[in-house]
Amino acid sequence: MATIKTKGIIIKRINLGEADKILTILTADRGKIRVIAKGMRRPNAKLGGFLELFRYNDYMLAEGRNLDLVTGASTIESFRQISLSLHRLGLAYYVAELIDKLVEETQDADTIFDLTHSVFREINQQKLPIDLIKSFFELNLLSILGLRPELDKCIVCNKLIDEQAKFGFSWVLGGVLDGEHLTNDHHVVGLNKNELDLLRCLVANPCKSLQMNQSYVDDIPKITRLTNSLMEYALERQLRSRNFLEEVLQF
Ligand SMILES: [Zn+2]
Incomplete structure (x- = not known):
């Protein structure tokens, strides 16, 4: 054997x-x-x-x-x-x-x-807040699965996000939206620069880089809700397409 x-x-x-x-x-x-x-x-x-x-x-x-x-x-x-x-x-x-x-x-x-x-x-x-680890996991799992959220350019018009202006995030569209396109989806959550930085940091770096930085603490609850919605939405789509595939393969 x-x-x-x-x-x-x-x-x-x-x-x-x-x-x-x-x-x-x-x-x-x-x-x-x-x-x-x-x-x-x-x-x-x-x-x-x-x-x-x-x-x-x-x-x-x-x-x-x-x-x-x-x-x-x-x-x-x-x-x-x-x-x-x-x-x-x-x-x-x-x-x-x-x-x-x-x-x-x-x-x-x-x-x-x-x-x-x-x-x-x-x-x-x-060492890290549990909710932050959860968001880190969700964002990086989505990235590996090819569903990395867009965090630099407006998901509708592809223009670089102006961090001094108004912008938001849609988990349905999977990325950031500039002021001009905030109304394109009613699932948009307004973001500030700190929150966007935290999202970018979670996608780009291992958790280590966050350990010394306490300035993000107030942003965690909102980011946790956001990545949770992103994950749930992506998962639902993923499982739905898999079920669909399984149904198709039966015939
Ligand atoms: Zn736009």
Whole structure:
């Protein structure tokens, strides 16, 4: 039986039969995979302690008939602090669920793995406000999926945004609008320069650049609502087009 070595973060676990589990693992080199952990729910299961949700492990897999089997695991990062706060745990579940929904099993996922890994690390370290990590994740996931919001030019007329003038953001159109086109969509939210800077910073940089900067703190609640709407809207479209595709493929 061929042995496969890989590493990745466990994003989902479901029970199988009396004592087994199916694990969904996001790996850097093999995309999203599903594997079977045999006997895991028995007391004293050899690998039980290593195969907790959100663990980042090294794995040895044996090729199975349908799904591969986990034969060995050792932990690289356990992200133990995540489970100490419901708020943080909630965000970790949210991240894992979105990844599970949006990443196909055969999809090359190294950039998504890097994003997920850095987001879990930030949630675990507890240095940044949780809502800021959430916005960071949403904006960068959208960028990887080819849905990066436009933050420099008006989404209608393509003119550079004048930061001294009035401008806004539409999550439906997916970008900023200048004063002239603010009325083009009724989902527009007015933005100030600080809020636009924060959005740009979240898309362009890892969270690190934000750690020393306290001037954005007041802007977080609005930015959180905005990226949440952006994500929900994009997700709805994405899932709708996938359902449509599935329906078409049945005929
Ligand atoms: Zn315009």
